[in-house]
Amino acid sequence: MSQFINSFYNFLKQFESYYYSGIKGEPLPIDSPIYVHRKADDQLYQFLRTTEPNFCTYYILSSPQMGKSSLMIKTASRLRFEGYICTQLGLKILDPPLSDDILYFGILQKICQGFTILGESLYPQLEVFWQKSQELTSGSRFIEFIKYILQKIKPAKIIVFLDDIEILMDWNLQSSLMGVIKILSESEEECLQRLAFLVLGIAAPSDLLFDTDYVFNTAKMIELSPLQGDCQPLLAGLSKVSQNPAGVLREILWWTGGQPFLTQILCDLVAKSIKIKEGENSVNNQIEGLVTTKVILAQTRPEIVFRHFQAIESWFSQGDPKESGDKLLALRLYKRLLQNPQSVKFRESSRSQRDLLISGLVTKSYEFLGISNPIYPQIFNLNWVEETQKIVKQKRDVMADQLVYNRDVFFLIDRSGSMILPDAKTGGKKRWDYLQETVLGHVDEILNEEDPDCGKICDEITLYFFNGNQRPGRVYTLRDASQVQDLFRAKENKPGGATYIALTLQEAVDTWLANRTDEKGAFLVIYTDGKLDDRDEFVNVIGKTCERVNSQDDIKILLIGVGSEVDNEATIDFYVGLDAGAKKFRSKQGELCNIFVFDLIDDVMDEGLISALQRQLIPDPNRGLASWIEKRYPNIYKKYSKPPGS
Numbered sequence: 001m002s003q004f005i006n007s008f009y010n011f012l013k014q015f016e017s018y019y020y021s022g023i024k025g026e027p028l029p030i031d032s033p034i035y036v037h038r039k040a041d042d043q044l045y046q047f048l049r050t051t052e053p054n055f056c057t058y059y060i061l062s063s064p065q066m067g068k069s070s071l072m073i074k075t076a077s078r079l080r081f082e083g084y085i086c087t088q089l090g091l092k093i094l095d096p097p098l099s100d101d102i103l104y105f106g107i108l109q110k111i112c113q114g115f116t117i118l119g120e121s122l123y124p125q126l127e128v129f130w131q132k133s134q135e136l137t138s139g140s141r142f143i144e145f146i147k148y149i150l151q152k153i154k155p156a157k158i159i160v161f162l163d164d165i166e167i168l169m170d171w172n173l174q175s176s177l178m179g180v181i182k183i184l185s186e187s188e189e190e191c192l193q194r195l196a197f198l199v200l201g202i203a204a205p206s207d208l209l210f211d212t213d214y215v216f217n218t219a220k221m222i223e224l225s226p227l228q229g230d231c232q233p234l235l236a237g238l239s240k241v242s243q244n245p246a247g248v249l250r251e252i253l254w255w256t257g258g259q260p261f262l263t264q265i266l267c268d269l270v271a272k273s274i275k276i277k278e279g280e281n282s283v284n285n286q287i288e289g290l291v292t293t294k295v296i297l298a299q300t301r302p303e304i305v306f307r308h309f310q311a312i313e314s315w316f317s318q319g320d321p322k323e324s325g326d327k328l329l330a331l332r333l334y335k336r337l338l339q340n341p342q343s344v345k346f347r348e349s350s351r352s353q354r355d356l357l358i359s360g361l362v363t364k365s366y367e368f369l370g371i372s373n374p375i376y377p378q379i380f381n382l383n384w385v386e387e388t389q390k391i392v393k394q395k396r397d398v399m400a401d402q403l404v405y406n407r408d409v410f411f412l413i414d415r416s417g418s419m420i421l422p423d424a425k426t427g428g429k430k431r432w433d434y435l436q437e438t439v440l441g442h443v444d445e446i447l448n449e450e451d452p453d454c455g456k457i458c459d460e461i462t463l464y465f466f467n468g469n470q471r472p473g474r475v476y477t478l479r480d481a482s483q484v485q486d487l488f489r490a491k492e493n494k495p496g497g498a499t500y501i502a503l504t505l506q507e508a509v510d511t512w513l514a515n516r517t518d519e520k521g522a523f524l525v526i527y528t529d530g531k532l533d534d535r536d537e538f539v540n541v542i543g544k545t546c547e548r549v550n551s552q553d554d555i556k557i558l559l560i561g562v563g564s565e566v567d568n569e570a571t572i573d574f575y576v577g578l579d580a581g582a583k584k585f586r587s588k589q590g591e592l593c594n595i596f597v598f599d600l601i602d603d604v605m606d607e608g609l610i611s612a613l614q615r616q617l618i619p620d621p622n623r624g625l626a627s628w629i630e631k632r633y634p635n636i637y638k639k640y641s642k643p644p645g646s
Contacts (some may be wrong), residue, residue: 027069031075034264035070036231040224044075045130047220048084048159048196057185060200061165062201064311064412065261065359066224068200072161075198079396085158087111091167100176103168105130111149138167139180140530150191157194165201174203189521202358203313226258226363226372234267244283249285257363257373261308262295265588269294269302274462275587296378310619315359317391327392329611330355337362337371337387344369345606351627352607403553403617404610405454407521409446411439411463411478411507412501414562415527419495423529423563425602430493431529431563438562438601439527442609443479446523449610457523457610463487466504467497469534486537502537505557509545512555524557527601530565535574539583546585546593556613558597560604567600573636576629580640599626 028035031497040060047058060068069090076086076602089110096100105126126145133141148159155306169172193419227234231249238245248270256262266287270276273294274286293300329352332362336343346364347353353369361376362369371377419432426434443461450456462478476487487493505524512522532538542557559575561567577583580596599612603626612626630637 001626004552027073030073032070032178033236034233034267035074036227036233036260037231038067038071038225038227040071040222041074043332044071044198044222045078047222048075048079048198049082055201057181058196058198060198060222061203061358062224062391063358064315065259065308066204066360067260068224069163071224072163072198072200075338076159079159083155083156086161087114087158088161089163091162094167099171100138100173103173103177104138104180106554107160107162108142108145111146111158115153122152139176139183142180143184146195146473147189147191150194154191155194157196159196159198161198161200163200165199166203167201169203185359208356223481227253227256227263228258229258231263234263237267239269241271241274242283244276247283248276248287251283255287255291255518259360259373262373262375265302265305265308265581266291267294268295291375295375304497312360312376312380313384313388324392326351326355328389329607330359331385331389331392331445332608333369334361334371334380335382337369338377338382338385342368342370347603347628348631349605350606351610354627405449405451405457407457407523408512408516409458409461410512410522410524411443412504412508412524412526413439413463413465414467414499414526415493415495415497415502416467416499416529417496418565419501419562420527421563425564425567426562432488434603435527435529435562436484438605439488440481441605442480443484443527445609447479447481452584462508464491464504466501467495467499469498469500469503469524471503471507498533499528500534501526501528502534502541503530505538505541509541509555513548519554521553522555524555525609526557526559528559528563528566529562531571542578542596543583545589548588548597549595550588550591551591552587552593552595553617555595556597556617557595558599558613560612561562561598561600563601569633569636572629572633573639576625576633576636579625582640599627603628 044058044060060071062068072088076088080086089107089109094106108126108130109123112126115122129145129148130141133144136144138141144278152269162177168177178199181199184192184195184197194316230246231253234249235245236327242248249267250271252263252266256266269290270287273290276283276286295301295305297304316331333344333356342365344353345367346369356369357364361372363372364370413435415432415464418428419435422428423431423434446457446461447459459479461478463478464472465474474492476483478484507525508524509522511526516522545555545557546552561571561575565571575598578596581592581595582594585593585595588595597612604612625641627638630641
C-alpha cells in the first residue's frame, strides 16, 4: 500500500511541475489555467458586442508576446458562446507572395469555413462568385461577398479577427486592406452594422492606414497593459513551492516588469527548479539566482527564453531595409535610456519612440519612457546596441549612408527682435536663450557623428545670423560646440529687426556651390521663430537652388521652427507644403527636386538633428513628413502626404 501511495505521490508531483505547461511561445490554449484576465479582456468584449454604428474596427497593436493572440482566442470563445460568428485568421498562414486577390479571397474563405447556412457550405458559392466577378477589383469583390453573407445570416453578427497584421507591411498591402475595412465601417447599409474587425499585430496604427482621421477618430485602440496585482491564475503553481506564493510572484513581477510571457516563463522555472525558503531576503536571492542562471546566462538559458529574446532582436535586425534609418534612431534612443534612465520624456508624435515601444524594450511610465524590466538591460546592453547598429547599418541602403556623410554644413540663425520674447513653448525662457541651448547640442551632434565606413559628416560648420534685408556681414566657422555660447552673447549678434532670410540663404548656397569639391553635398539648417518677411523671395531661392543641382539629394535645407508663433495652422501649412514638394521644383536634370525639410525645435531635440535631415534621404516618400504633423495637424498631413506605394 505504501508503495502505491509513494508512486501516486510522485505522479502528482510530476503533474504539479507541469502546471505552466501551456507556455510554448504561442497563444495559450483556451482552457489554460494560467491565463490572466486584464482590463483589455473586458474592454474588448464590450467593444465587440456594441451595436453603435460606424465603430466596426478595433486594434490591439503592441510588442511581441504581450498576449494579443491569447486574448483573441479567449474573447472569440466567449462571444461564440453568446451566438456571435467569430472568424480567426492568422495572416502568417497565407502563402507568400501575397497579393490583393490572395488576401481577400483567403479572408473570405476562412469566414466561409466557420459556418454553414441551413446545412449548406458557402465556400462553393464564394468560388463561383470570385470567378464570375473578375471585372471588379479584389477589394470590391470582398465587400460585395461580405454583404451577401451578412444578408444570408441576418440577424447574426460576424466578428473577423485578423492576427499577425504586420505581415501585410512586408507585402505593402496594409493600406489596401485597411482602406477596404474603412469603407465597410463608414457604410450606412444596415447589414454592415453587424460586422466588426479586430486587427492584431506588432505595428502602430499609422503604419497600417494612410487615412489618419480614421485611425485616430473612428477606429478603437485597445492597449495591453503589463501584468500586475495578484495575477491569481499564476499563484496556484507557485503555492506548491512556497508558503507565500504572493510574495514570490511579486518578486517575479519585479524582474519581468509584468511582461506576460517572461512572467509565465519565470513562474514555470520557479515551480520546476526550486523549493522556496521562507524569508524576504531568501526569496529575493533565490529568484535572482534563478534569473541569472536560467534567463541571463546564455549557456543555461532554455530555448523558449532564447526565442523570446531573438524575437525582440529580430525586430531591429530584420525587415524592410528602408526602415533601417528608423531602427537606428530607436537604438540610439534606447542607448540613451541605458546610460541615463528617465532621460527621455514621452512624445506621442515621436516615430523613434513609437518604434522603440513596439520592440518591447521600453514602456511608458507616466511622462517618461523606461526600460521594461531589469532583465532586458542585461541582455540588450550597450555591447548589444553597438553590434545591432552594425547589423542594421549593413542592411541600410549604401547610397543613403553616403548621402548622410561628407557634407558641407551651414547653420542660419534668426536674430530678429522677436527672438528676445519669452514663450510658453520654450518653457517661459526667451526664445534666444532656448535656441542657444539647442544649437549647442546640434553643433555637437553634427561634429561628432561618425560612421566607420563613411567617415564624418563634417569637421566644421559655417554659421550666419540673419535679420535685416541684406547679405550677412559676418561669417563664423565652428569647429567645437563650445564656440556657440560666445557667439550668442556677442554684442554684434544681439537680436533686433525683422525676419529677412532670403539673402542669407542665397549667400550660403552660393558659398557651397563656389567651393564645392568632389560633388560634395550640403546641409543648411535654419532656425526661425515665425513668419518670414520675405517669404516669396525665400521660396524663389529654394526653387533656383533646385535648378542648380543634379539631384534633390545634393542639398537639404532644414527649417526648424522655434516658439508658438510658428506652431499655427497657416504657418505649418506653408512650410509643410514646401516640405512635401508641393511647388514641384525641378533639378538641373529636369527631375522633381524636393530639398526642403520642416520640423519644430522640440521634436528635433527629441529625435536628433540628423534624423530630421535623414527623412528626405530615405527613398520611401511616406516617411518624408515629420510624424508629429500627422497627429497634430491631420488635415495638413492628409493634404500633402503620399499614400504608400504612390
